[in-house]
Amino acid sequence: xxxxxxxxxxxxxxxxxxxxxxxxxxxCDSPEDAADVVSETFAVAWRRADALPPGDxxxxxxxxxARNVLANHRRGAARWRLVALDVDVADLYAHSPEGSVELSxxxxxxxELPDGDRELLALVAWEGLDPGQIAKVLDCSRNAVRIRxxxxxxxxxxxxxxxxxxxxxxxxxxx
Amino acid sequence: xxELTDLARVRDDxxxxxxxxxxxxxxxxxxxxxxxxxxxxPVPLPGAASRRRARRLLAGALATAALAAAMVLGPSxxxxxxxxxxxxxxxxxxxxxxxxxxxxxxxxxxxDHALYSEAFRAVGLDVTLELVPVPPDRVGEVVKIGGSGTTxxxxxxxxxxxxxxxxxxxxxxxxxxxxxxxLTGKAVVSLGRVARPGESYQSSVVATRKGQMLAGFRVDERxxxxxxxxxxRRGLKAVFRIIDPNENGGGYGMDPAxxxxxxxxxxxxWEAEADRPGVVRLYVSEKRVAQNPIYGGPxxxxxxxx
Numbered sequence: 001x002x003x004x005x006x007x008x009x010x011x012x013x014x015x016x017x018x019x020x021x022x023x024x025x026x027x028c029d030s031p032e033d034a035a036d037v038v039s040e041t042f043a044v045a046w047r048r049a050d051a052l053p054p055g056d057x058x059x060x061x062x063x064x065x066a067r068n069v070l071a072n073h074r075r076g077a078a079r080w081r082l083v084a085l086d087v088d089v090a091d092l093y094a095h096s097p098e099g100s101v102e103l104s105x106x107x108x109x110x111x112e113l114p115d116g117d118r119e120l121l122a123l124v125a126w127e128g129l130d131p132g133q134i135a136k137v138l139d140c141s142r143n144a145v146r147i148r149x150x151x152x153x154x155x156x157x158x159x160x161x162x163x164x165x166x167x168x169x170x171x172x173x174x175x
Numbered sequence: 176x177x178e179l180t181d182l183a184r185v186r187d188d189x190x191x192x193x194x195x196x197x198x199x200x201x202x203x204x205x206x207x208x209x210x211x212x213x214x215x216x217p218v219p220l221p222g223a224a225s226r227r228r229a230r231r232l233l234a235g236a237l238a239t240a241a242l243a244a245a246m247v248l249g250p251s252x253x254x255x256x257x258x259x260x261x262x263x264x265x266x267x268x269x270x271x272x273x274x275x276x277x278x279x280x281x282x283x284x285x286x287d288h289a290l291y292s293e294a295f296r297a298v299g300l301d302v303t304l305e306l307v308p309v310p311p312d313r314v315g316e317v318v319k320i321g322g323s324g325t326t327x328x329x330x331x332x333x334x335x336x337x338x339x340x341x342x343x344x345x346x347x348x349x350x351x352x353x354x355x356x357x358l359t360g361k362a363v364v365s366l367g368r369v370a371r372p373g374e375s376y377q378s379s380v381v382a383t384r385k386g387q388m389l390a391g392f393r394v395d396e397r398x399x400x401x402x403x404x405x406x407x408r409r410g411l412k413a414v415f416r417i418i419d420p421n422e423n424g425g426g427y428g429m430d431p432a433x434x435x436x437x438x439x440x441x442x443x444x445w446e447a448e449a450d451r452p453g454v455v456r457l458y459v460s461e462k463r464v465a466q467n468p469i470y471g472g473p474x475x476x477x478x479x480x481x
Contacts, residue, residue, distance in 0.1 A: 010207070013199075021190055046206045088193075091303075110179065
């Protein structure tokens with residue numbers, strides 16, 4: 001029973017570690033924060049290994065957990081830390097992704113969006129998810145995702161236009 | 176094409192191989208070591224990760240990353256002689272072939288990292304080498320490693336002092352990095368170097384081990400008063416890491432926002448790490464629990480030098 005749990009957890013861990021690390025690194029401003037999110041997400045997964053869905057759904061489930069962990073951190077909750085991991089991911093923070101002037105304008109507009117909009121657009125652009133997959137991450141209906149995505153894109157386009165960036169190149173893209 | 180993707184700090188495919196890296200293995204081990212029913216939190220094990228950073232494991236990391244990757248022969252295998260150099264040197268580093276390995280000898284551990292990359296590139300390797308400050312006995316060890324892209328079933332990457340066991344500063348003693356000649360992807364390596372005065376170490380090492388600042392002294396489960404007396408007696412300084420042990424003693428939390436609270440003399444010390452030369456980092460808590468929360472039990476005897 002315990003061995004079974006461990007085997008299953010290890011398999012999911014190996015398959016999803018890089019994706020969860022990517023998710024955290026793309027959303028956290030420091031390697032320490034990203035390391036904390038990854039550690040806590042998998043700690044939750046270990047505790048709730050019986051709830052871990054099979055196959056690719058495990059990844060979606062873990063994105064959902066990571067999203068909650070991140071939200072808790074932003075609310076100032078205490079954290080768990082594995083020192084080794086933040087040293088391990090520190091190199092990913094060596095460069096800022098907002099190199100060009102145009103990109104930094106996009107970054108600003110993106111950062112100013114409501115959290116929910118930003119997360120939806122990021123799940124599409126960064127994790128490459130479709131509305132059905134996003135519905136599983138957010139635990140809502142696919143239709144709700146489509147509507148919220150549509151609104152998020154519209155707000156983002158507006159923000160980009162306000163920043164003088166041609167909007168339809170970036171945001172008005174069908175999924 | 177959605178340019179939002181360009182805002183991503185990293186793409187998942189750039190993280191290939193990290194799942195088998197030292198950090199990922201340490202996390203897996205510490206998470207899976209907890210009892211899922213009773214211990215609601217991971218048990219961080221300072222030092223456990225560093226002990227796992229053996230060269231053997233690093234080789235494994237690259238090999239695993241290669242399972243799904245195509246074998247690509249690197250340009251150094253070109254036979255017409257137009258390929259990259261077989262040796263290269265600049266002011267910071269010199270690289271030469273020795274059998275199945277590229278051996279890079281660091282001439283200047285404080286050099287601009289670009290000079291190291293330039294040399295690796297010249298021999299056809301995509302290796303980003305960074306030298307980071309570590310405690311004296313870890314100088315020459317690989318502190319962290321990452322990789323991406325195609326890697327063959329690689330021999331791996333390791334760090335060493337040459338001649339073996341020498342002390343940096345002695346004539347002829349140098350840091351070296353060995354890179355398997357079958358490496359075809361990109362590798363990012365951090366190698367331990369000596370710290371400059373006042374510079375914090377970028378690896379955690381238990382301070383009570385032999386050769387460390389508090390060697391021969393037992394800190395775990397003792398009051399701050401007693402440990403600080405010894406710290407001062409040795410002419411050292413201390414910084415505190417305030418932790419909140421779980422009720423059952425298996426694991427702990429740490430609130431980064433509460434680290435500046437005053438620490439009482441009667442608080443309990445659970446572990447000491449090297450922070451920087453002359454400074455130890457004490458893991459302390461106000462509450463005393465039955466089990467050392469750092470280890471979920473007694474501190475392992477191999478980390479003391481008694």
